[in-house]
Amino acid sequence: MTSNSAYAALSEHFRDVVALGQISGLLGWDQETIMPSGSAAQRSEWMSTLEKVSHAQRTDPRIADWLDAVNAENLTQAEAANVRLIRRQFERQSKVPSALATQIARVTSQAQGIWAKARENDDFSAFQGVLTEVLNLRREEAAALADGGNPYDALLEDYEPGMQESELAALLGGLREGLVELRAKAVESGTNIPTLSGQFSCDQQTMIAHELASAFGYDWSRGRLDFSVHPFSSGSFNDVRITTRVSEEDPFNCFYSTIHEVGHATYEQGIDQTMGLSMLGRGVSMGVHESQSRILENQLGRSRAFTGYLYRRMRDVFGDFGIDDAETFYRVVNKMNRGFIRTEADEVQYNLHVSLRFDLERQLIAGDLEVADLEEAWNARFLSDFGYPVDKPSNGVLQDVHWSVGLFGYFPTYSLGNIYAGELFDKMSVDVPNLQDDLGQGDTTQALAWLSENIHQHGSLYEPRETIKRAVGHAPTAAPLLAYLNAKFGEIYGL
Template identity: 60%
Template sequence: MTAYDDLMAHTRETQALAQVMGRLGWDQETMMPRGAAPQRGEEMAALEGVLHARRTDPKIGEWLDTIASDTLDDVGRANLRHIRRSYDRSSKVPAALAARIARVTSEAQGTWAEARAEDDFAAFAPTLSEVLSLKREEGQALATGGDVYDAMLQDYEPGTTGAELEAMFGAMRPGLTELRAAVREADAPPKLEGAFDEGAQMKLTRQLARTFGYDMSHGRVDKAVHPFSSGSGLDVRITTRTNEHDPFNCFYSTIHEVGHAAYEQGIDREYLLTPLGSGVSMGVHESQSRIYENQLGRSAAFTGWLYTQMTDAFGDFGVADAETFYRIANRVSDGFIRTEADELQYNLHVLMRFDLERALVSHDLQVQDLEAAWNDRFEADFGFAVDKSSNGVLQDVHWSVGLIGYFPTYSLGNVYAGCLNEALRKAVPAVDEDLAKGDTTAATGWLRSNVQTHGGLFEPREVVKNACGFEPSEAPLMSYLNSKFSAIYRL
């Protein structure tokens, strides 16, 4: 065997163990008994210790020094790029710190859930302070004197910086707030009302998952408090949630998570259990979930088909026709929860979190002041006050599990989705005719061929540029939002 073969064999075993750790995380969110949390924390810490040791094994450095990259093809060079990046980053973080972060964040997830149930941020604040302190320590080790937040971002969106995101989001914010203000002054579509059987919701949501190409022979749909997608390759699982009075919550959470899962299932099987065998970044990942959910799933064409499916499932549910249903499905509504936010206001939720977490990392904001800062910013951005912690600072799981630097990838994913939607509709001009029949294969097939199959072969922005033929920017997204909501609200 060559040095490259040895390196890849080692990497595949490491990737397989990481998948096992991910499955433990899935179980913790869906089926694990609540009382098992302390033991699960020890299990996660033990596995993280094993993974960290494998990722920092000196043999990796020796193999990397031995391999001549000019003897490899594009796939081999891309594997080396990812392995070198992971090795360099992992080697900067002490093993004891990595294990402690795994243990503390596993236990913190349960603490957050309890505090959220009790609407008691003060009960969670000490745990969040500990998580933040550990993540800062990790970020400082990774930054080696550079910007700590930028170092954290590399785990989710390699190659981007906080300053670049600040400029992009700064360009988006005025247009979003201006459009939002105009919409709030206009006549709103009606609300969806009534009760929708939750068993029937789950039956239809599984149909929607299959409609968008989710391979149920390599996946499953379960319920969780916070919908998510987990896994890669041959085992990719999603969760959703139900609300008797809001079936859209279930249906669009499912379509969103199917976007993530379809990305993982669509990656070239030759990359299985290699660094190329999963999504290249969270921004690109989010582009898939958001284009599935919004530009496809909330389009006039697809909602017309969904209207007939809901009529079949629930009977007459009080909506007169498909056009009204489309306007209802895209209604701009006041609300506290990011994951339930309409397409227009969603990015304002993310931009707020981006600013707050940067301030936390830089010590410009202290944890004990976070809830007040959140509430002040929310009222300034949305025009009404947060009523309780579970609708405010405690609504998201991310900070409790140490995902600092993750939030901005949601809006970056929306930007990428705007670019991809523009390119998709030029490449597949009959896409709406298909969607009106509940046929997503042309649209999802284009995304699979141009984005998903490549996995980690290219760098994140390179993936989007190659698919679209132009450098990604916020302009297509803003044009799409203005056109769509101006029509819906007859501005």
């Protein structure tokens, strides 16, 4: 077999692998949005069967022969990167028995519905059993992948290739220290910022959410907006769907959830079309992915300039809603609120939520914490970090979907995304000198063009930190994010 024919066989085979993954993602979107509740058991069987077929494709013995036959010297940069990603996935997947992969798919599909019902009823005990089963399966998978190494590192590899628990612990620990100090100063400042109140109709919120999605570059010909308990983005390349949620008392939840998910979606929609159904045709990591959602949501969407535009638009739609001017509105949007929900947290406190989850889940994987003690551990840590107790499970241990579907190792990528976003915004502000003027008009064209050129188009061509380094000129650190937060909230709270 020649190198060219081996690469052609690999490429053709992994078109099917990628397509099967996209089908699975679409079934997951359907399950979270419009699937009838009585279909859960059948969907679980579908997901299990699909995973069985996909796992067989990903671990096909012919892959090893094709990889051995490929001569790296004959490959283009994109082809070499495609082979690198195929080799990484093949080696990882080959360590996981098919029966285990199939069982994980079956149980997590079931667990998702059980979690949703337990959350609705504020009953952690109803979720505890299946979460224990999910955790045990993921521990077994982590042990197989680690092959004697750190099990949590093995799980991280699925979401942030090359990242290690020890590095994350140091990075997020330092970030947490700075944010705890900033939060304490803001709380002690006594600064009084109004809170948005009133009734904002679902239909009008949905209309503005569609406008915001368009303003931030969402291509409606390749996507759609629906509603779910937990907002998310699903899909890749030319079929990328987003969801949001609506509360008539809190339009910001809808608006900023929409902008956040559009950040994920525009990344996927912006990948070079030539990458198609290859391993390159997706976001390179969850940390880089999250940087795209967070920079749109926060550095751009919560800026003084863009909130001025949003204030005028909300006045047009809702009339007088009790905020007298755009400057007050900017402070209201960015107010540090006492609350429980990660997705609704301000920029300062958000990473404290992530740190809590990161520390708890690595204890779970290590066996230092069991599911039976998880709610108590969550509540104790929350009280320590935020200064007030959790009032109910849906505001605490049951608020996130991630553990129900086995996404251990995912949570820290949220803070990595914020760190990467801090670096990207710092560089974007230099490269796009009239950025704030554009945002004041609701115009994100230049900002999105910068992100497209430096991040989106490359897909998974480069490794995660290399992607950020190429965009900003150096290895990423938390320094720009902390500087941005201290400057922004220092001004808002008069520190």
